[in-house]
Amino acid sequence: MLAAIKMEVMTPAKETPDEGCIAIDFHMPAICSPIVRPGRPAEAAPVISKQLSDTIISSGMIDLKELSLVSGKAAWMTYLDIYCLDADGALFDAALLAAAAAFSHLQIPVVSLNDDGRIVVFSKEKEGEKVKNKPVNEEKRKLKLRSIPFGLTCIIHKSYILADPTAEEESIMETLITIVLDSSYQLVSLYKPGGPALAYESIIQDCIALSRQRVRELQTILNEAICDMEVD
Amino acid sequence: MEFVSPEGLRLDGRRPMEMRQLRAELGAVSRADGSAIFEMGNTKVIAAVYGPREVQHRGQQLNDKALIRCEYTMANFSTGDRMRRPKGDRRSTEISLVIRQTMEACIMTHLMPHSQIDIFVQVLQADGGTRSACINAATLALADAGIPMCDLVTSCSAGYLNTTPLLDLNYVEDSAGGPDVTVGILPKLDKVTLLQMDAKLPMDIFENVMQLATEGCKAVANYIREVLMENTKQLENRRGV
Numbered sequence: 001m002l003a004a005i006k007m008e009v010m011t012p013a014k015e016t017p018d019e020g021c022i023a024i025d026f027h028m029p030a031i032c033s034p035i036v037r038p039g040r041p042a043e044a045a046p047v048i049s050k051q052l053s054d055t056i057i058s059s060g061m062i063d064l065k066e067l068s069l070v071s072g073k074a075a076w077m078t079y080l081d082i083y084c085l086d087a088d089g090a091l092f093d094a095a096l097l098a099a100a101a102a103f104s105h106l107q108i109p110v111v112s113l114n115d116d117g118r119i120v121v122f123s124k125e126k127e128g129e130k131v132k133n134k135p136v137n138e139e140k141r142k143l144k145l146r147s148i149p150f151g152l153t154c155i156i157h158k159s160y161i162l163a164d165p166t167a168e169e170e171s172i173m174e175t176l177i178t179i180v181l182d183s184s185y186q187l188v189s190l191y192k193p194g195g196p197a198l199a200y201e202s203i204i205q206d207c208i209a210l211s212r213q214r215v216r217e218l219q220t221i222l223n224e225a226i227c228d229m230e231v232d
Numbered sequence: 233m234e235f236v237s238p239e240g241l242r243l244d245g246r247r248p249m250e251m252r253q254l255r256a257e258l259g260a261v262s263r264a265d266g267s268a269i270f271e272m273g274n275t276k277v278i279a280a281v282y283g284p285r286e287v288q289h290r291g292q293q294l295n296d297k298a299l300i301r302c303e304y305t306m307a308n309f310s311t312g313d314r315m316r317r318p319k320g321d322r323r324s325t326e327i328s329l330v331i332r333q334t335m336e337a338c339i340m341t342h343l344m345p346h347s348q349i350d351i352f353v354q355v356l357q358a359d360g361g362t363r364s365a366c367i368n369a370a371t372l373a374l375a376d377a378g379i380p381m382c383d384l385v386t387s388c389s390a391g392y393l394n395t396t397p398l399l400d401l402n403y404v405e406d407s408a409g410g411p412d413v414t415v416g417i418l419p420k421l422d423k424v425t426l427l428q429m430d431a432k433l434p435m436d437i438f439e440n441v442m443q444l445a446t447e448g449c450k451a452v453a454n455y456i457r458e459v460l461m462e463n464t465k466q467l468e469n470r471r472g473v
Contacts, residue, residue: 002356004309030303030352031280033263037288037301038352081308083354084260085278167263 001091003037003082003098007119012068012075020067020075024053026082026095031221033087033167045084048092051191052082056099059149059188066143070113084217088167090153092178097218100148104226147182149189150218152211154179156195161203163210177204183219197219235393235405243404244273249446251388251400252361256368258376266377268360270369273402274359279369281377283349297341299348302332304366306355327363329424334367334387337425340380349379360403361389363414364377367426368452375460384456387416387427388440388448392433397441399448413438415445419453 009028023192026049028042036042056062067076080102082095111121123225153164162169171177175195187208236242246252252273263268264280271277274297287293308314335351342365349471350375353366364387371385391401406412416426424446433441 002307004307006309006314008314025308027308029305029354030350031261031264031267031278031354034282034285039302079308079314083307083315083356085354086263088263 001082001094001098002085003080003095003102005102006079006081007108008077008079009069009074009111010077013071016064017072018068019064020061020074020078021064022057022067022078022080024056024080024082024099025049026052026084028084028087028091029087032084036087042093042226048095051092051178052095052099055096055149055151055189059147059180059182061100061145061148061182062103062143063146069111074113076108080192087167088166089170093151093153093164096149096151096180098223100145100150101222101225103143103145104148104222105229106143108143110140145171146223147186149180149182150211150215151178151189152207152214153177154207155208156203161206161210163207163214169213177207179207181208181211181215185212185216187214194195235396235408236396241399244402248396248398249444249447250419252402254452254455255280256372256456258372258459258463264373264377266373266375266379268369268372268376270365270372272361272365272368272400274357275355275361275365275402276357277353277362277365277369279351279353279366279373281349281351281370281373281379283377283379284344284347285350287346287348293346296345298339298344300336300341300351301348302328302335302351302353304328304331304353304355306358306362310355310358321356329367330363330428331366331370332347334369334385334426335374337383338372338383338385338418340382343380355369358403360401361404363387363428364389364416367416368456370457372459376463383418383420383423384453385416386419386446386449386456387414387426388452389414390445390448392437392441397437397444399444411441413441413445415449417446417449417453419450449470 028045029034030036030038037161062100069075080099082098084091154161155169156175157164157173178191182188240247255271257269259267260278261280262271263298264282266281267279284298287299292299306325351370353370355362367385367387374381389401389412391398391410391412393408411429411431413429417424
């Protein structure tokens with residue numbers, strides 16, 4: 001997965017003058033899998049897009065008030081685009097991890113409000129000229145992420161639970177369950193989109209236990225990656 | 233605006249005859265039959281090849297050769313401002329056609345009748361020369377897929393600004409409005425498959441610029457050959473030869 005964030009300035013909505021906005025989009029280009037054809041986009045793409053959007057916004061990972069610039073006049077519109085480069089099962093989990101990593105890496109640039117009331121990039125290289133426009137924020141800052149959600153997809157086949165399926169396993173599955181927990185092990189989302197297999201409560205409990213382990217593993221990996229990046 | 237300083241340095245510190253740094257990686261997409269990532273400076277492109285496989289539209293099937301299909305798309309975030317319509321716009325369709333015709337010149341399609349070869353190219357970061365990077369990436373991906381070709385196809389662009397021929401233009405130099413010559417060659421056979429130019433250029437200067445671009449293509453070809461040799465050695469090691 002390749003996730004990238006682009007930010008644009010917009011005027012905030014009247015009901016929420018202090019909040020920015022996030023738009024999340026998931027794409028499956030034709031390179032990722034032999035089943036995706038140029039004329040016909042993959043069915044899974046809009047489904048995962050919606051799932052991701054709901055999960056990230058409802059988990060409260062990002063405080064939209066941090067995306068505000070000038071109350072009522074300007075706020076950040078954040079576009080998160082996730083491109084699947086190689087589709088081999090459990091796309092939602094990978095996409096969620098990519099989104100969390102992208103937001104951890106995000107640095108909001110320094111901007112200032114110029115005389116026409118427009119936001120411009122703040123440049124410090126003005127020799128001799130008085131700096132008329134005060135920057136809205138002093139330095140490039142990172143977003144404060146509250147609780148990061150991590151997901152685990154399991155498939156149920158006969159009486160077995162297979163965690164983190166590959167594309168081959170997904171093609172023969174009867175039912176899949178996706179469980180999203182946040183870093184304090186609270187359940188953020190549970191997704192079981194029908195299917196012929198009925199999941200007994202015990203199976204769901206087992207899946208939740210597997211997810212707990214997964215959250216620990218993913219958290220270590222994400223923290224290591226963030227540390228490596230900060231060293232650079 | 234000055235693109236070449238009096239000392240002979242360009243905006244990014246290169247000399248006029250210097251190419252950007254090349255980097256290539258094979259086998260990036262495990263689901264594809266062949267794939268490659270190719271970088272020319274800041275321009276980053278990923279190509280995947282699926283085929284030869286069953287033709288999807290029976291009506292288009294060719295009885296004596298393989299059908300080649302190519303699609304060029306740019307990621308939303310690849311350019312400076314986020315793009316709204318990365319697919320289906322005129323530029324993408326034109327470049328898809330250009331890449332398809334360029335690759336058709338070198339793939340031995342008569343060896344694979346009744347089949348289809350799909351080449352998909354995705355631009356991840358665009359900084360000028362995306363057309364060339366896509367053709368180079370497609371060549372590597374086809375080699376990774378083991379599709380028979382009569383020669384590699386390599387491509388490079390060159391321009392002419394401030395009365396100096398410049399090799400491998402980046403985005404700023406490309407949008408300066410000067411001429412932009414893109415050349416695609418088959419290096420061993422020394423034949424030109426692709427030649428595109430826009431803006432005006434006197435004939436004698438054009439010859440210089442085209443010669444420069446051809447030199448650039450040969451340099452890319454050397455690099456691609458090294459990468460493929462390295463890859464073959466690794467495959468040999470894995471097989472225990």
